[in-house]
Amino acid sequence: MPSLDLSASSIELTRAICDIPSVSDDEQTLADAITEAVSGLAHLDVYRDGDTIVARTDTGKAQRVVIAGHIDTVPLNDNLPTRFIEVDGQPMLWGRGTVDMKAGVAVQLKLAAELVDPRVDITWMWYDHEEVAADLNGLTRLAKTRPDLFAGDFAILGEPSNADIEGGCNGNIRAIVRTAGVRAHSARAWIGENAIHKVAPILMRLSEYRPKTVAVDGLDYREGLNAVRIAGGIAGNVIPDACEVEVNYRFAPNKNADDAESHMRDVFAGFDLEVIDVSEGARPGLDAPLAQEFIAAVGGVPRPKYGWTDVARFSALGVPAVNYGPGDPHLAHHDNEQVPLSQIESVERGLRAWLSNP
Template sequence: MSTTAALPFDLTAGSIQLTQDLCDEASVSGGEAHLVDRLVATLEGFEHLELIRHGNTLTARTNLGRAQRVIIAGHVDTVPINNNLPVQRVEIDGIDHLVGRGTVDMKAGVAVQVLLAAELIEPAVDITWMWYDNEEVSSDLNGLRLLAEARPDLFVGDFAILGEPTRSEVEGGCNGTVRIEVRTRGKRAHSARAWVGENAIHAAAPILAALAAYEPQQIEVEGLVYREGLNAVGITGGIAGNVIPDECMVHINYRFAPNKSADEAIAHLEELFGQWDITVVDRAEGARPGLDAPLAKRFLEALNVPALPKYGWTDVARFSALGIPAVNYGPGDPLRAHADDERVDVAEITACERGLRAWLGGKTR
């Protein structure tokens, strides 16, 4: 199935070494093809797996006739490299780490998934494994979204797990996100005769004041408390050093709890900033925790870990929108994601593998 000659990854070395190997095969968004070639070469000999490649998204699924099916997914792309490959295995503060791009977000999780996909020949449930491209860039390129549009039949399941970094704890659902541009208008004039014009940047002061004074809510949804956030993430205005600007734009990001829809979040922003010109430039629904689903309950019981909220947006929202309860579960501290010193505690890789192996290999119904 691979389109170019590609060497398989060595699965016999275990999930920690596989994490290092996956990371060292650089796959910045848009450059995932060879890594996916190697994943195909790694898994195409396993008869219990049906492989389906769509672009640079690879699906591997069992078809054992089990009563329930679980979807387990992870993205294979990373943000750009900044002198942080190849991966180094080092001890930091007495803890064994893998340091390098992708170790947290999220090739450690993918490594665990690929290893288990190969080894779990008779899981207690049927499993659909999905490894997709372009998660770190624009949503219109997201491999999971494109696969759902092209092959909705693959998105049939009773429960989904996304291997985003959670320190090998369970984080349910996710916040939604809306980004807006708020514009103030003025009148251009020479800065030496400023009284002739109207300064649009000065007119943005009330917007910034409202943002600085805003107190984000903490909202409980199905037993988990989600912390919202409303922040300016950019501001532009002015055309020259001697011209009074006639336009200023404040770029605002609202992270909202999954008790409300994106439409409701936008309505809230309109209440706050409706006296100015508003343009919605991005919106993504959140996802409710889904922890009341029977398989989710069994999953938490098997892992014996508490459920926490996911503050950032993740692709669990795509599963939730399809009616599939979904959680985030993977090794790595999300605070380390995208950092130049990105690093994962190897004990978390082992814990994630142990948890998934025990749950998928045991009784889940």
Template sequence: MESAPEIPGTAPREDPVPDPDPDPVPVLDLSLDGASLTARLVDIPSVSGDEKPLADAIETALRALPHLRVDRYGNNVVARTALGRAERVVLAGHIDTVPIADNVPSRLEDGVLWGCGTSDMKAGVAVQLRIAATVPEPNRDLTFVFYDNEEVAAHLNGLGHLADDRPDWLAGDFAVLLEPSEGQVEGGCQGTLRVGLRMAGQRAHSARSWKGANAIHAAAPVLARLAAYEPRRPVVDGLEFREGLNAVGITGGVAGNVIPDECTVTVNYRYAPDLTEQEALAHVREVFADCGVARFEVEDSSGPARPGLTHPAAAAFVEAVGGEARPKYGWTDVSRFSALGVPAVNYGPGDPNLAHKRDERVDTDLIGHCEERLRAWLTA
């Protein structure tokens, strides 16, 4: 692996030794190469809701860079250049992880770094930090966003809080979300809709079942409709998206001798970005319109984002990093940028198929590759 570029203005200083701190801020050395920095990030646990130590470390490291203005809102850290360039690009990534599964601290074996968050998405965050430290005069102004609570309920999402309360901090002409994409550009994202389909019945003793109505049996038309459903594969802005409508949960039953009077089938619709949230909801209602659903409850809804690859900045980015753009299967925060009017793509070193797994890992060569491609784009 090539040695990491030097960080401008980081000559050694003889600072006084501070008094011991009962809760010292973890130290991030941004002169480390991307793989080593990823390992350090992984070794600072940051499960959703407990991101403060890592946010403190990121803020402290960035404030040492004189070419950046650094702001903080909760456990969200935003750093910006102010060079008067014609365009501004946002590089964004979440700093939280799913719960640790006996996979911290990290370990490096044969060019593969193992540990919670390596793929999703501390490798991407390491790339952000490396670019922030080593590209002081980019050809576009840069905004670096490090946000919390991406892996949990949407109302907790730090990027959403910034979009609501500090939208000017997210202003830009183009955004790159460093979500895991195996070093390939992934355009847009799917929308996701989760609904509960409640089936009603009538309780009775199971020895006299004819006296009641079995709500679990009443769910059969819903399950049959799902089994026969043929999902769309629409092409949106040149990328083929694959939809899915699936049962992801079912609850029902009272006791071993009771005919149940209620059963709920939870259904998740992953849909292409040619539909709005309202159109997706109308479609799901239509699919189950004649299935005897007693109550239709929306449990969660997040809209999609179109690929936006025709935007000049996006086209230049795809050309600079190489490869063939592909669609993003799943929902990501490119949707939030899209809602703000900022075209965005997913591009990061992790493998999305390894996200959240006990054996989560990342190829260290991909970390360096993504960093170098981004640096080339921002300095050409």
């Protein structure tokens, strides 16, 4: 079994974690290595649920912070093992998971080992199945078996944010918009009704749609409404009697899921619409006292998170949460994933400065 040396630099630790493949549904080897690495640390109480590992300090501090990161990645495409490269004079670590989000996990593991007496009590969470369906997510499972572990005054997700603070996240809803026709032989098309042709008004509404930018608690969230899949037809000589357009709506966190669904139904009025997946967004939570202290310690100007992240889970529980991790989110899931070494070090410095006792 691979082992992790938590005394190594956060850069070397990132490389070691990335070089242990952990595509969703195959996280056990990395989860075993993390469990072995933290189980021997006397200042941490360690709990494991499947391939999710929780490590907690219990020093009796008045406040508790939850810091979490997922250990799975999207599938590989000849982008492991990792390697050090240089881009425009900047040292980088290249390979699957370097951005999303093992650099963040590496920083968390190093600090979990070294912060024996932090200024607040800390719950560290490293979880599985983030990159797949929400019902498989390790945090979904953990919330059912040990909801007490989510208790905290503030939460940080190590999602890639270019080493800046990104508050909250957009919500995400997917729906199928359907059309129906009448099947017929294509040589006698006039007998049937072409369901694919009937999606033209759906596509026109999408092409004419102008997404909004919505200010929420001082941050500007950009929305988006897009077709992401079209399916229809059964053979090259058959008029199709059914067609589906899958539509994805990213909505600002001033709306809830019901608001988002209502908006989609308004846009596609007159068509059959079925919601197939929905995730609530999260407001920034930057007005919480601990969030203000964190911003002051890390520096910079907080920005919005456009993609959905698990900060929404904490927000739903009343725990304000932000994203803070190394890596450019534009490179998440990209086959050319690469993270600046300087960002790994910057995030480590920022978290260490905030979490260490004065």
